[in-house]
Amino acid sequence: MNKLLVCLLSFLLTGCVAAIVPLPVLDAERFSIRQLLPVDKIGLMAISADGRMLAWSDSDLELFDIESSQRHSLLNARAETLRWSFDGALLAATTYMDGESHLYVYDRSGVAVFDTHFAGRVGRLQWSHTGQLTAGVLSARKFSFGTHIKGQLLSWDGRWRMTKIPLFETTIKPTTAAQLADRLYETFDFDLSPLEDEVLYTRLYAPPAFAATRYLVLHNLQTGEEKQIASLPMLVGKGRLAADGESAYVTDGKGQITLQDLWSTRILQQWTGTRFDYDPRSEWLIADGGLYQGQQLQVQLPPKSFFRLSSGGHFLLVSWNRQLYLLSDYSAGERTKIGGVRMKKLQKLRRLRSRGLIEQAEYLQARERLLQ
């Protein structure tokens, strides 16, 4: 703790906040830390890419404009997932009841621009950089001999079309289904590649006479080819694809977060922690309250704080000591964009690699030349 500086920070008070409670962080003068408002209970939260619109859900779903202090009640139901689009223009949320999920998309003024419903439960929502929304949905059907589960992605094109992408179907033995009970849907997690051609997801495998296992699998959406990356515990552990789409942050939920090369399984970097988030450039990573640039610790949040990065990675929403803070100006740059033709060629190379038509070494050589 000798490196931990307790600072009083410049902050702006919102209309509803009266008390000043400092957020104790390391090297605080390098960042802007803004105290937003008091919170009684930690619920589901998401901050827009520009750091202005805050959405949260506890018993209902609300939208809060930090600058104008305007509040909009969006839904009289508890949202299970919340996600702002990368440009901060749209907010997606899902609710679940009686085996069916509802998906809602709102604009910044709180107007619903799209809604639909479908069977199954959504474990995660993700926006692509091109404005496509993807939901990971697990549906389950119970039989006497086991529970049949189906994991699929539902993609909304930003206008009116929904597309289903089935990822797996399996029957799990009754004992495993009973142990997981209502948390069964948590076994399915996914992350779409920044190149939008691959998805890293978790699938449960628990047939009779086999030990239940949860695999982390890389799936190419164009070819359907899959590659097993790791085995994870039942309910903890996840994988998130890094900005290059070639490596992934993987945690087994036991205190280690690693950045792994997906094709050589080489460990590139390593952090301590179980919960993590990172910016779209993979420059910043926050793990159990430590905000790292690369492997260098830049900000250490106080114990028992909860955090969430904005979709663009420029803002860090922190909840601590019943107060909500917004941390910014920590130099999160813009994501490197790959142009249309090069992107298509890169996707093609990845497709060829997924099918085993070219070796990893050949792929890397070609990729390097393409991105020069």
Add this chain to the structure above:
Amino acid sequence: MKLIPFFLFLLLVSPAQASERDGDCLVCHQQSAAERQLQTSAHSGDLGCADCHGSDHDAIDRGDSYVGVDVCGRCHQQQLEEHRKSRHGMGLHAGWGCTRNVPGRDKQECRFCHREGDTQPISTVQCARFIKQSSEMGQIGCNRCHMIENSCAGCHTNHRTDARIVKDPRVCAKCHMGPDHPQWEAWQTSQHGTLYNALGAPDAPDCQLCHMPQGSHDVSGGLTAPPSGKPYAQQKATDQRQIMLDRCQECHVRGFAARELQNADAVRLQTLELVDQARAIIRDLDDRGLLDPQPTKRLEHPQRGKELVLDGAMLYEDISHIESLFFRLNKYAAAKTFKGAYHQNPDYTHWYGNAEVKLLLNDIRGEASRLRERGGQGRVGVNGEMDEKALEVLQRRHQRGELGDSEYAEKKRLILEQILQ
């Protein structure tokens, strides 16, 4: 008192020995053709019904006391041994017999009959074409010839077993004729056959003279290649050739005979090259997914599933048109070419054989072009998605061992260059 009619009956039949042993059988079968034939056979007086068929009438009725080669082998041991080591001894395994002990065998062959890691064959019947037939067709169209593995009667007939029958070359014609292996026709219309027709045995060569000298039952003696035409291992081929030349030498100068057979060898290998060309064209189409229908979208091959089969286990049904052409080329025309050549028949070698092989190869090339055009792959590997298809094709060729590692890597590099441009 009940025995009196029976004894009276026995007194009426002759010869005495057979009557004594076959009394029970003859009560009902006295007038049968089988009995009449047996009485005029070489076995007359020596063998009774029960000697071969056993005495359990219920078992006979059920068909459980079939007189197979083992029954005859009790007395004709040498002939049975010769039979078993010959191709006739593998008659029921035609297509693919287990090649485990064959010198120089290709280990890849194991998977034709075995799943990886499993010593049990996929099917006890090893001919896919047989498996596809109705039981009636299998019985008449397949087993009447292939039963020879376990049936001396296939040549000797059931009860007469007269040497005159099996010394007549027409006994071979029952099976060794037709579009797939016209040995009978090729021989009969060759100079050897003409001599035989004019002079008869033993002044002219017939099937038995060259393939069963001195009554040997090893009908494969002197052959240097199996029915597929692919040569035996060098030593075996050399040894077998000497055996055949010894036979030829009875009528011909050895050098002349050797040259004739060498020419036939050359024709066989040239023909196989053409077969391989045709096979490669079809494999390439399969690699590109252009067969119509693809093996994955048709009834499964009974032994190999959704795999493209162009070898000895190839079917002539539930295949694409271009495969039909290949079947005719390989199974009919190529076989006619080299079997014609070994039987010194010019027309079978050339017009029924060689010309047909080349015409069918033309047809296959034309059909392949049509399929490529239809599949949008008229100019393969040029650009667009074609380079991905080209990589697929290269990979399959590499996996089949047609491309070495360095050649494969170089060809891939060129395609990647195209993608990056």
